Amino acid sequence: PDTDRLVLGLIEFVGDLADHIEQAESAATPEAHEQRMRGQLRSHIATLTEVQPDYNETLQAFGWNGSDFTVRLTPDNLRRMAEALQTAMNKSLAAQEPQLISTNFFKWCSRTLCRWTADGGQSRFDELEQQDWRRERNEKAWSDAVRFINPDQEEGADKPLELTETVFHSPTNEVVDLLVCHPYEPWLLAANSQSSQISVWNTDQVGEISRMQVSTRGTRLTSMRIINDHDVSLLATGSSDGVVQLWRDYWHAPLPLTSWRAVSRLKETKNSIGAGLVMDWMPTQGHLVASGDVEYIQVWDAHTELRVRRIPSGVPSCVTCLCVDKNVGNLVIAGYGNGNVRMYDIRMRAEDALVQHYQQHDAWVINVHMQRGGFHHIVSGSNAGDVLWWDPRFANQPARTMTAYRLKGEDKMSALAVHDYASLLATATRNQYIKIFTLDGEQITHHKHYTNFLGDPIGPNSCLGFHPLKPHLAAGSFEKMMSIYAPSK
Numbered sequence: 174p175d176t177d178r179l180v181l182g183l184i185e186f187v188g189d190l191a192d193h194i195e196q197a198e199s200a201a202t203p204e205a206h207e208q209r210m211r212g213q214l215r216s217h218i219a220t221l222t223e224v225q226p227d228y229n230e231t232l233q234a235f236g237w238n239g240s241d242f243t244v245r246l247t248p249d250n251l252r253r254m255a256e257a258l259q260t261a262m263n264k265s266l267a268a269q270e271p272q273l274i275s276t277n278f279f280k281w282c283s284r285t286l287c288r289w290t291a292d293g294g295q296s297r298f299d300e301l302e303q304q305d306w307r308r309e310r311n312e313k314a315w316s317d318a319v320r321f322i323n324p325d326q327e328e329g330a331d332k333p334l335e336l337t338e339t340v341f342h343s344p345t346n347e348v349v350d351l352l353v354c355h356p357y358e359p360w361l362l363a364a365n366s367q368s369s370q371i372s373v374w375n376t377d378q379v380g381e382i383s384r385m386q387v388s389t390r391g392t393r394l395t396s397m398r399i400i401n402d403h404d405v406s407l408l409a410t411g412s413s414d415g416v417v418q419l420w421r422d423y424w425h426a427p428l429p430l431t432s433w434r435a436v437s438r439l440k441e442t443k444n445s446i447g448a449g450l451v452m453d454w455m456p457t458q459g460h461l462v463a464s465g466d467v468e469y470i471q472v473w474d475a476h477t478e479l480r481v482r483r484i485p486s487g488v489p490s491c492v493t494c495l496c497v498d499k500n501v502g503n504l505v506i507a508g509y510g511n512g513n514v515r516m517y518d519i520r521m522r523a524e525d526a527l528v529q530h531y532q533q534h535d536a537w538v539i540n541v542h543m544q545r546g547g548f549h550h551i552v553s554g555s556n557a558g559d560v561l562w563w564d565p566r567f568a569n570q571p572a573r574t575m576t577a578y579r580l581k582g583e584d585k586m587s588a589l590a591v592h593d594y595a596s597l598l599a600t601a602t603r604n605q606y607i608k609i610f611t612l613d614g615e616q617i618t619h620h621k622h623y624t625n626f627l628g629d630p631i632g633p634n635s636c637l638g639f640h641p642l643k644p645h646l647a648a649g650s651f652e653k654m655m656s657i658y659a660p661s662k
Contacts, residue, residue, distance in 0.1 A: 176221075179220060180258055183221055191252050191255075314357050333617045336660060338658065340645070341657035346370075349635055349636060350636055351363070352655065353638060364394055370385070370386055370387075371423070382425065392416075398454045402641075407419050417433060417463060439465050439466045455497050461475050468487075470483075489511070494539065495508075500545055514534065514551070514553045516551070534561065536555040544593055545593045550562045560574075560589065577610075585602065598611070602633075602634065607620040635651050644659065
C-alpha cells in the first residue's frame with residue numbers, strides 16, 4: 174500500500190508538471206520554478222525506485238538513467254510517462270495475491286457469535302437463537318390461521334365457524350373484568366378491575382402460571398394490552414388514576430419496566446359513570462393512545478415517554494373505548510358515553526384531526542373495533558343491545574345495523590368482541606347468554622347461562638375477547654369462571 178501511494182503521488186505530480194511546462198512555454202515565464210519542479214520530480218522518482226526498483230524499467234523508456242533524465246521533458250512525454258506508470262501499477266496490483274480488507278467485521282462476528290465458547294452459553298448467541306425460534310413460531314401460527322384469514326382457499330369456505338366446543342374452562346379467585354389472549358403463546362390474561370390483580374393462565378396446561386398486582390390502593394384497573402407480541406412481549410396496564418405501566422416477564426416473574434401519567438385530571442363528565450383510562454397500541458409507530466373520563470385523546474411515544482399529540486374530542490362525554498387502525502396506524506376510533514363514535518387522523522393538526530363522526534347509538538358505547546382483514550369496516554355496539562357497521566368513507570350512514578338483544582328493564586349488553594381476521598362477532602349480556610354472529614349479521618351459535626350439572630357453568634357474562642389469530646373466544650363471568658370456545662374438531 175505504501176508503494177501504491179508513492180506511485181499515485183508521482184502520477185499526480187507528473188501531470189501537474191506537464192501542465193506547468195505547457196503554460197510556461199506559452200507565457201514565456203521564468204524557468205526557475207520549472208527547474209525547482211524538475212528537481213522535486215527527480216526526488217520523487219528516486220524515492221519510488223528505491224522502494225520498488227521494478228519501476229526503473231518503465232522510466233528508462235523516457236530517458237531516466239537512475240539519477241536524472243537524459244532527454245528533454247516535454248508535456249507530451251510527461252503525460253505518456255504518467256500513463257505508463259499507471260499501467261505498471263495496475264499490473265503490479267493484479268499480480269499480487271488477494272489480501273483481507275482492513276475491517277472490524279470479522280472481530281465483531283467472533284465477539285458476537287462465538288462468545289458462547291467462553292461463557293458457557295449465556296450470551297448473545299442464545300438471544301439470536303431465541304429470536305430465530307420466535308420468528309419460526311410466529312410464522313407457524315400465521316400459517317395455521319391462514320384458513321381462517323383467507324377461507325376461500327379452503328374446502329367448505331362458505332360454512333361459518335361454529336364455536337361450540339369448550340377447550341378451556343377454569344374457576345378463578347375473583348370476578349374476571351378484562352381478558353386478553355397472547356397471539357403466539359398459550360397464555361390467557363385475566364384481570365379483576367377492583368383489586369387490580371392480573372393472573373396469567375397457560376391454556377394448554379389449564380393452570381395459573383403468574384399473578385401480579387398492578388395498581389395502588391384506591392384505583393381501578395381499567396385497561397390492559399399486550400405490546401411487542403412478536404418478540405419479547407410487554408404488558409401495558411392502565412388505571413383509573415390515568416397512570417400507564419409497562420411490565421416485562423409478566424408470565425413468570427413480573428417486573429415493572431416504566432410508568433407515566435398518560436392522562437391527567439381524570440374526572441367524571443356529563444353522561445359518564447366512570448370509564449377510567451382506556452387505551453390502545455399502535456404497533457407500526459410504537460405509540461400508545463390514551464383517553465378516558467376527559468374530553469381529549471393523547472398519543473404517547475412509548476420509547477421516549479413523550480406526548481406527541483393531544484386531540485380535543487369535541488364531545489361533552491367520556492371516551493369509553495378506543496381502537497386504532499393497525500394496518501396503517503394513523504386512524505383512531507373512539508366510542509363515547511353518549512353514544513357517539515368518532516374517527517380521528519393523528520397526522521392532521523389537532524383542530525382538524527376529526528375526519529368522521531357517527532351518531533346513531535343512543536347509549537353507552539361498550540366497544541368499537543376496526544378489523545385488520547376483510548373490508549376494514551368499523552363495528553360498534555352499545556349497552557342498549559344494538560350493533561352497527563360503519564364504512565369509514567361515509568359519515569353517519571351505517572353500512573349495516575343489527576339488534577343483538579331486545580332488552581327489558583335494567584338488562585344491558587355487557588360485552589362486544591370482534592375477531593381481527595375471521596368473520597366472527599360475539600356479544601353477551603349479564604342475564605341472558607353469549608351470541609356469536611358472522612360479520613354479515615347471521616347468528617351462528619349461542620352459549621346459554623346455566624350453573625347446573627348439564628355441563629361447564631358459564632355464569633352471567635362480564636367480558637369477552639377473541640384470540641388475535643385463532644378462532645377462539647374467551648369469556649369471563651361474574652361467577653368467578655372463565656372459558657374458551659373454539660370450533661369443534
